Amino acid sequence: MSDLRYTAQPATRTEIPRPKRGEGQWALGYTEPLNKNEQSKKDDSPLNVRDRILHTYSKRGFDSIDPADLRGRFRWMGLYTQRRPGIDGGKTAVLEEEELDDRYFMLRVRSDGKLLTPATVRALGTIGVDFARDTADVTDRENIQYHWIRIEDVPAIWERLDASGLHSLEACGDSPRPFLGSPVAGVAQDEIIDGTSALEEIERRYIGNPDFANFPRKFKTALTGHPSHDVSPETNDVAFVGTVHPEHGPGFDVWVGGGLSTNPMLAQKLGVWIPLDEVPDAWQAVASIFRDYGYRRLRSRARLKFLVADWGVDKFREVMENEYLGRELVRCESPASPTGHRDHIGVHDQRDGNKYVGIAPTAGRVSGTLLVQLADLMDEYAVEGARLTPYQKIVLIGVDPAVVDELLDRLDAIGLSARPSAWRRNTMACTGIEFCKLAIVDTKNRARDLVTELEKRFPDLDAQVPDGITVNVNGCPNACARTQVADIGLKGQLVMHDGEQVEGFQVHLGGATGLEANFGRKLRAHKVTSAGLDDYVTAVVTNFLADREEGERFATWVARADEELLRGDKTLAGAS
Structure with missing residues (x-):
């Protein structure tokens, strides 16, 4: 049986030292199965x-x-x-x-x-x-x-x-996982470049292609031409991010090696410029490096981020150019990182005079019935289409300005608001113990209850903190809900309370992507029970509102705040 290795000959072989202990890298001759997954x-x-x-x-x-x-x-x-x-x-x-x-x-x-x-x-x-x-x-x-x-x-x-026109092929597995594309591609007024055609071509060439169906582990792709970087490019294996070259115009930089879970790493920027029609070739090059040089011996190290960390960005780019593209990439300074919202919630202008409308299911939970109701409204108001977002939201594209206000009221009536509270807008949750075999605690229901309670306790947060405070709830350490890059990241685990094990969370505070990208602050030995979560978040947010400087963001405050304020051991008065 073939090991599915890509057989095309590289243009030039870069000198790669053979490690003293094989990591299962095909390109270095380690082709034997090294664990049950590789054998299968x-x-x-x-x-x-x-x-x-x-x-x-x-x-x-x-x-x-x-x-x-x-x-x-x-x-x-x-x-x-x-x-x-x-x-x-x-x-x-x-x-x-x-x-x-x-x-x-x-x-x-x-x-x-x-x-x-x-x-x-x-x-x-x-x-x-x-x-x-x-x-x-x-x-x-x-x-x-x-x-x-x-x-x-x-x-x-x-x-x-x-x-x-949809499918589930390679939606899981050691494969090219579902791509993240900008929800406002082709319509946003401030878009740098529309990458839709590149994603379509990558799907056409490589999804279901046996040469790219056996990676060491999952391989996550993101692409956006929007300046808000609305696909979380920092946390993907490969991301194409819109940029402008001073001579060549709009194109894409390439970021590689992002990923979270138990060993979080932010993607590293290659600092290149790639035209739209060459993005699929660049994707193939990065994917091929992962397939051929990725670590297959241990599943715990079988992500691209470990290879990028070991090689460094210069060597990665060199291998990509010499062995897989056969040409040198155009250098270009990487685009500046943004701050603020990336979810497109609310009503926004399109370049064609229509509007796009971002709506917010709570923690991503919808239903079949709700999607049918949404389709009914889309038909009734002649909405062109919808896109899903990397923040568990939905964006309606091509809305006639004359019907926007009426459509917003109808959306509110079915529970898909385009004007949600800051808490409803900014909370995400993974599947959790309700259905997931890896989970330890409940997430979806707990997140929805948390949102409802925080809306009561902080009804004016929208006015006080325009960007809101992000809360990401995960049922295990795998960080499917991107806990490490949230303002308040909650990682599910069992904790001791009154001599018994109960559902609870390890807390990450002040994580972020964009300009302030970091994995947040973990407080030593600090856990909170699920039952005590409402009060804990209330205490931390109260302290932030009371102690922050004018205009200070939550992540910035966390970096300087006293630990007793972050633990909720002390609650300040006079929040404003």
């Missing part, structure tokens, strides 16, 4: 599992599924078994995976920055209603995520997705 991929290309789902498993049922497919190759089709109900967080790291498995699946559907027509939004909604017990979540990778999916229903779901 060598035994059979994960792309082949699609036919088994269509022709065998969906007809014979859950019990017919080969375990190697169920807990491995299914991920390349966007399918994970979800967590069996009733298993508490204390069992997450104790039980074997098969003991955590339910007989139902989570299904991720890629949007890849596409403009979703009203008919497509309706199809996504009816899938939730008909096959997923009315579930549907907007994720921070611009996916729609369903739960309670039966294997018998997957072919019918795929048919509806295909008819709508």
